Amino acid sequence: MTGNIFGERFLIVSFGESHGYGVGIVLDGCPAGLPLNESDIQKELDLRRPGVSLVSSLRHETDRVRILSGVFKGMTTGAPICTLIENKDIDSSAYEKLLDTPRPGHADYVARIKYGNLNDYRGGGRFSARVTAGYVMAGAIAKKLLARTLGIEVLAYSLEIGGIRSRALTHGEIRESRYSNEVRCPDRVAANKMKKRTLDERRNGDSVGGIVECITLNAPVGMGEPVFGSLEGEIGKAIFSIPAVKGIEFGSGFACARLKGSENNDGLRIGADGITFGSNNSGGILGGISNSMPIVFRTVFKPVSSIPKPQKTVNLVKMEESEVTVTGRHDSCVVPRAVPIVENMMATVLADHALRAGMISPVLK
Amino acid sequence: MTGNIFGERFLIVSFGESHGYGVGIVLDGCPAGLPLNESDIQKELDLRRPGVSLVSSLRHETDRVRILSGVFKGMTTGAPICTLIENKDIDSSAYEKLLDTPRPGHADYVARIKYGNLNDYRGGGRFSARVTAGYVMAGAIAKKLLARTLGIEVLAYSLEIGGIRSRALTHGEIRESRYSNEVRCPDRVAANKMKKRTLDERRNGDSVGGIVECITLNAPVGMGEPVFGSLEGEIGKAIFSIPAVKGIEFGSGFACARLKGSENNDGLRIGADGITFGSNNSGGILGGISNSMPIVFRTVFKPVSSIPKPQKTVNLVKMEESEVTVTGRHDSCVVPRAVPIVENMMATVLADHALRAGMISPVLK
């Protein structure tokens, strides 16, 4: 296995660069018999597309997906599914001049050392968040598979941006309203403040970070495994593959460091639909395995590294300290566009584990 | 691949249960030519052993490691290394009676649903933290490999227990003093408070959680990969395989949600030994790849779930609400014993990535 593959049985291979021909995935292991067409994928891609909001990148890409294999007469066949979007709105001019002065917060320096001059630096190349369009394409298929076979629903939203935090929300509010505004926060009051804060910092030549919360409903008991196949571990690996993520926590998360066992343990009880839990500090996972409660995690995105303010760097050729200002077309906050990425990446993990647990069979009847 | 395997090229297979014959690993991919004997492993195992402190389990295990394969004349041969410890101090009596009343915070309920009556419930079976003895055995070999070939050092310690936080520490203090007291916190003042808090809660029939910080020194630039092979992702997966972990964050972590790009970006500069960074908010990783700065992460452990206080549960046979009190020999805080587990699990990730990057060759000369 290599670093461009994710999953065991619902397995994604990522390829493509920010300013190359395009970005794609090969998805292997999707069961035969799932109705699938390009619009199923397109609608998720559209949520991730650059240029969807004032607070986002000005790069304009239509991101029109094509399915190149694995679908016949509108149904998946069980063969690998290759999907592809092309890069159209490419302007690599800004990157040539940055070549010798690595941008702080970016992979420029490590890529230069690791790959020498071989790295495709244009638009961040392989390190670009554009690669996550592939995650979304795979996730769109996973979402449809999970919804049809197990009724699973994955909901994410912007919990916090630039220090502004959403009020508590119901699952219904998140489901209905998370894509109703540019910052992807169903709390409109907070959303307005988040947007203002982001635009203010953008005007200052700066950027903001934030937190995405992801809630999965209807996951049956039994997804995940003890030891190295734990659901948290797989979700963690999936989420850290999204650029700018610096942390993840499940359920009560870091706060449980200050709770007692008697406070943090979720007691079992009998509910309307059978056994359930009186609270959800576990975030829906016990011993690495889903316990029927909503699977809840939060993940933090650092403030965007590309800012027009002058920053300290080193000129790698002259080997002297220098400054760099990063102009170009960049988001000032990645959190809103990360929302569908988190949702879709989470869906791929669950599809993989549903297959591993035998909850979904290789050929759907 | 399956859920009991971790790594690609420095690959660990875990086996064994808490109250079965023993716990072991097979490590495949360790380069030939590493001097290795049982005491190299024993010294790390001794740090994890139950019964090492007042705040820990009263189960007494000598955890004497045997190397069953892969070493010849005191050197690794490149063949798989199997190491094993036996379970000696087994008392499964407490578990029989818990069988129908799943313990809150434990995997009892999910295991029952997922595996029916087939799960080895004794002492938590495969879900037990005893399985992490295997991680430590593999990690001990990884640590030695990393130290000899690349000079890498992995240091962890208890940053916070029961709400008591360590003062800021130098790398030297952590290196020298992290194992100098029962709570594995080099700050003695904090350590005493941590111990007192834990014992107080133990007396109350309760337990506490906390945070381990892990710092890796001398990792060269270039470990890790973009996309799915990111160092954060692999470390995340590794750390979430440790029972009771509920979150992980790198560098500035969750706090970076409230920083601006200009504050969070680490500027490059020229230091005494060449290019370095003026700060380390990245936690030593950019674009999924080590950047030469210390690799820093923190991971949170929930308060121990096994507490003698009565807790709400459901009797699975009678299908009625019930209570359970968990007696037996349990830690009141897992954080101290987690310190060597975190260190060693981190070492296995780095050994794997050093091999993937060609920094260590399959046969050491």
Place this chain on the structure above:
Amino acid sequence: MTGNIFGERFLIVSFGESHGYGVGIVLDGCPAGLPLNESDIQKELDLRRPGVSLVSSLRHETDRVRILSGVFKGMTTGAPICTLIENKDIDSSAYEKLLDTPRPGHADYVARIKYGNLNDYRGGGRFSARVTAGYVMAGAIAKKLLARTLGIEVLAYSLEIGGIRSRALTHGEIRESRYSNEVRCPDRVAANKMKKRTLDERRNGDSVGGIVECITLNAPVGMGEPVFGSLEGEIGKAIFSIPAVKGIEFGSGFACARLKGSENNDGLRIGADGITFGSNNSGGILGGISNSMPIVFRTVFKPVSSIPKPQKTVNLVKMEESEVTVTGRHDSCVVPRAVPIVENMMATVLADHALRAGMISPVLK
């Protein structure tokens, strides 16, 4: 891992169908720093193209390769390389009518049972030998990598077709003349007979089989591993992924069943360039590992299953015995077109093992 992935470190993912959009691969793990352009791949693809000879399929495909990722400024970057050819000359009409009467020797029946009506049956779909165009694309890159880094050369040719066997040949003859005639046999006398025999059988509404021999020169000692990573095992797996292969043998092969140990063992001796062997019954592999002698194997291809003669089958809808005659555009012997497929597939195995053994580094200098 899934059934569309091959290799560990020079890893190929196959996608595409015979009558879908096209056929492609993603190659992950190719070192950065290999000069690569489309013509490197095209020249190998041209050798496999349908319609290259009288004895081959009349389907006319230009098979123009495009590299979609992983190459920048004419050099591989270390990122996944996606290559693609489109299907142009598609005529699926013949397949609709065959749907209920599975063709003997084909996968029709097993595909129907395994996948129900979901299988893309057009042109054999995923079971088509057209999928091997992907193997050739990956192999072309492997060949170039092996030649430049280790001087390895892979040579295959038609040893036997329709019962006609080539005379013994020198490596020079094979290198120079294997692609000099339609049947890919450097022995011109035999080649003419092979062609005549194939055309005769074609005229009779029948087809022929044969044997490809593959010889690898300059493989250094040390490729392959004992136990499950043996070179024979990996080559075997690779070669059996080519449709119509029914057997493989190394060195003295099946004939060694009738040799004595003293006859079959290859004695060591000192040659002009150091240690060598007095014979090569081992086929260049001992204990699963290359021993510096030419790696020699032979693989048998069954006679083409698609023949216009009436054959016995069953109508799956009526559940009654029936007959089927397979018209359409088919090779009468796959052996000539298999020659470059065998060469290239062998090259991918060696590239993988060269990387696993540390003989080629992840970044070429």
Place this chain on the structure above:
Amino acid sequence: MTGNIFGERFLIVSFGESHGYGVGIVLDGCPAGLPLNESDIQKELDLRRPGVSLVSSLRHETDRVRILSGVFKGMTTGAPICTLIENKDIDSSAYEKLLDTPRPGHADYVARIKYGNLNDYRGGGRFSARVTAGYVMAGAIAKKLLARTLGIEVLAYSLEIGGIRSRALTHGEIRESRYSNEVRCPDRVAANKMKKRTLDERRNGDSVGGIVECITLNAPVGMGEPVFGSLEGEIGKAIFSIPAVKGIEFGSGFACARLKGSENNDGLRIGADGITFGSNNSGGILGGISNSMPIVFRTVFKPVSSIPKPQKTVNLVKMEESEVTVTGRHDSCVVPRAVPIVENMMATVLADHALRAGMISPVLK
């Protein structure tokens, strides 16, 4: 993945050396709910044990298996199963003196070059056929799993030894009599000749080779996949992991090179139990997938390399041509002891593919 792992979902990890502590496996992915005890494994191991016949090695090992994990109350739990046998009858004295004069036909030379002086050369170390005891342990579990869930039966026998070939046999004869004599050939007349030929050559200081045929009954349609997951490919890889194997062929095998399509194609017809085939030239596999007919393959074993006759070699220290005579306790023909190894290794492949195809679920009810 590494070279000591085989399988995807019924996954075997091999460890151990010929003259080390012992030989074992970890089997991961075996479904929960299979009744299993040590005698299930022991009976297969006993068939492979050294010293079972006049024509076999004089090393005497009881090969008493222990199950160290994964079984609870006589049932598999779904956790990894570690099984182990110890090496007792070790005499490494013969190997020291061979160290500088590699034995023809053995891995001595390649191991020396690949691993330097690090290789455990005692008794062949990791290259020893003793490692196949691990294959048998895993296969014993696979056999039981296949028999109970799908009624699959794997039968192998000595088809040819030292040029003596068995007459044609019924499945019943093979099932009943394959272990009824020392050479594991159900044809008693041939068996007696095989034994005599082997002993004659042994007396001459020489050895013989032969062919094992393996027939699998009751494999349902649908095991295996097109492209890289073909059943032939996986079986091939499995069988080539057995030392001394030099070739494998399915169904009509190498002979089909001289058949016409009309002769080699197996027509479909309607039989007593539904659709079947009029012949079995395919060996039960079409398009990489089982077709309900018996899966038939033959595999050739070279004559034993260890012979007491003087053979040409090179002294690696003096770098001069030399001779070596191999004394010690060696089989004169590996074929009889290979019979259970082939059966069991085949069973592991089928268990893996049954799980991949969803024919067996992760938890047996």
